[in-house]
Amino acid sequence: MGPPAVIAPSILSADFAKLGAACSDTIDNNADWLHIDIMDGHFVPNMTFGAPVVTKIRPHVQRPSMARGKGTFDCHMMIAEPKKWVKDFQKAGCDLYCFHYEAALTSTAAEDPAESSEAKTSPKEMIKYVHENRMLAGIAIKPETPVDVLWEILENPEKEEVPDMVLVMTVHPGFGGQKFMASELPKVKALRERYPDLYIEVDGGLSEATIEQAAEAGANVIVAGSAVFGAKDPAGVIKVLRESVEKRRPSSL
Numbered sequence: 001m002g003p004p005a006v007i008a009p010s011i012l013s014a015d016f017a018k019l020g021a022a023c024s025d026t027i028d029n030n031a032d033w034l035h036i037d038i039m040d041g042h043f044v045p046n047m048t049f050g051a052p053v054v055t056k057i058r059p060h061v062q063r064p065s066m067a068r069g070k071g072t073f074d075c076h077m078m079i080a081e082p083k084k085w086v087k088d089f090q091k092a093g094c095d096l097y098c099f100h101y102e103a104a105l106t107s108t109a110a111e112d113p114a115e116s117s118e119a120k121t122s123p124k125e126m127i128k129y130v131h132e133n134r135m136l137a138g139i140a141i142k143p144e145t146p147v148d149v150l151w152e153i154l155e156n157p158e159k160e161e162v163p164d165m166v167l168v169m170t171v172h173p174g175f176g177g178q179k180f181m182a183s184e185l186p187k188v189k190a191l192r193e194r195y196p197d198l199y200i201e202v203d204g205g206l207s208e209a210t211i212e213q214a215a216e217a218g219a220n221v222i223v224a225g226s227a228v229f230g231a232k233d234p235a236g237v238i239k240v241l242r243e244s245v246e247k248r249r250p251s252s253l
């Protein structure tokens, strides 16, 4: 049967002046998760916000009653040093901490943000560390990164080092409203062929116009920012996205 359809609107396109209400309305509009883009101005050429804002929006959305359930805060960490912020985001109410493969390779091992260290954290160590901090772990790849780097990580016999989700970026990370890169879909297809039960998220340029291709390739977690928050009928867009995925994977949360 495979994993369920999960629709995760990206709040990057929400009205930041009314963020709490935007989050609760989106869940009421039948979204499953909220996708929360954290950008540091180093890993990507843009900045958003950090853990204090996540703390403030958490009370507007009920915590999920099970792992990956409705209300999951899916934090997409587009930051240069993902290890430094794990504890802060756990305390803030993040459920799924999705770091970038490319950043994990260069992140310091320092647990205290004030500390500096030359030691590096491998993607596997990052996944384990996120799990130790009682969150689900996601690993994201940018368009420049080949999918092959993930095989060793996904085939790991150490359960704590295996990610709960893979995010394939379908735009260059940093901004909402970009054009969907269909060139990234063979990565999704290759992942789905090898891992029928894996949660595979796609992010960037997803809309009613592009969802069919992404769903056909095998994605089950759909991030959409401008398509949902820019719509007159956000619930209608969420429904179309869900139906496209469910046509291929007939189960839901």
Ligand SMILES: O=C(CO)[C@@H](O)[C@H](O)COP(=O)(O)O
Pocket (backbone or CB within 6 Å): 010, 012, 013, 035, 037, 076, 171, 172, 173, 174, 175, 176, 177, 178, 203, 204, 205, 206, 223, 224, 225, 226, 227
């Ligand atoms: O991570 C990112 C951008 O880096 C995304 O989550 C965007 O926020 C998606 O926006 P749309 O392409 O759906 O407008």
